[in-house]
Amino acid sequence: MRQLYFKRDVARGVNGTYDWLVDEVQELGAELKKGTDREATEKEFADVIAWLASLANVMGIDLESAAVNKYNYKCPKCQRSPCECTF
Amino acid sequence: MRQLYFKRDVARGVNGTYDWLVDEVQELGAELKKGTDREATEKEFADVIAWLASLANVMGIDLESAAVNKYNYKCPKCQRSPCECTF
Numbered sequence: 001m002r003q004l005y006f007k008r009d010v011a012r013g014v015n016g017t018y019d020w021l022v023d024e025v026q027e028l029g030a031e032l033k034k035g036t037d038r039e040a041t042e043k044e045f046a047d048v049i050a051w052l053a054s055l056a057n058v059m060g061i062d063l064e065s066a067a068v069n070k071y072n073y074k075c076p077k078c079q080r081s082p083c084e085c086t087f
Numbered sequence: 088m089r090q091l092y093f094k095r096d097v098a099r100g101v102n103g104t105y106d107w108l109v110d111e112v113q114e115l116g117a118e119l120k121k122g123t124d125r126e127a128t129e130k131e132f133a134d135v136i137a138w139l140a141s142l143a144n145v146m147g148i149d150l151e152s153a154a155v156n157k158y159n160y161k162c163p164k165c166q167r168s169p170c171e172c173t174f
Contacts, residue, residue: 043157
């Protein structure tokens with residue numbers, strides 16, 4: 001995603017890229033509500049992760065490292081896998 | 088994420104999990120607006136991707152495959168990398 005869209009993402013900036021991410025999350029929600037077209041749903045998931053990656057690129061954040069640092073195959077609250085939190 | 092949270096995610100269902108995803112996207116937005124704490128921002132990115140993965144798991148969708156199927160290292164509109172779309 002960095003190679004594909006980085007220049008455009010940086011030109012758009014953090015706020016503009018975040019607004020696109022929100023739009024894509026809403027589109028995913030609409031598609032989930034319809035719940036009829038699996039292929040379309042997969043594409044909406046792809047769009048959300050693409051825009052999340054774009055936003056991370058603009059911020060200079062590595063999305064995968066961020067996820068591994070926080071979750072690292074165990075729940076960050078109870079430290080277990082599967083999670084055993086009782087909330 | 089599947090191993091960690093799958094049981095709880097399925098019990099919560101698609102709508103409940105989607106609502107959590109929306110909350111996390113809003114938290115990420117709030118953190119980006121503050122723009123002061125890089126570590127906190129990385130954690131918010133991690134939360135968004137974790138909830139997106141949870142939602143995909145509930146739907147039985149492989150997030151990585153969905154992204155690769157749609158983007159596959161080139162722009163799905165112009166078919167180029169970097170993207171050369173003129174919109």
